Amino acid sequence: MQLIPPTAFRPVVRIANRHDVMPGQVYGPRTIPDLQFICPLKGSLFLRSGPDQKDEHRANPGQILCILPDVLHTVGMVSKTRHGEICGIHLELIPDARWAAGDYRCDPLPPTVSTPTDVQAVQAAFIRAAETFASYGK
16 A cells, blocks of 8 residues: 655545535435545534544534545534535545555545635635536536
8 A cells, every 4th residue: 555645646536516405414324435525615514433423523614524435424414404505525636546445545644624724715626626527518
């Protein structure tokens, strides 16, 4: 297995999307084969992960949620009364390799929840990625 530092990342985006999340909506429990970053634009999300779903994190607008491949997890809207909006990106960090197949890992691992220094620029980048991905094939 290859250890990849951030300076060697050459991301390959598999899915980029932007969509509304209904009040109390939950995805999972599930596993996914890709590294996933979720950018809450409106509303807060919770993440429960691990085999017993007891590791819990929260991501608010202005933060980024990272879900590692093949980790059992549940993601959902914290609010039961207000809808939210998210952008998400599923990707591999290097071409022609799969995290889930054990081809590589990044060193260091990304934090589960991070707060970028330039929130508006990061949110704009997620939105642009979703718009670009949605325009393919049109």
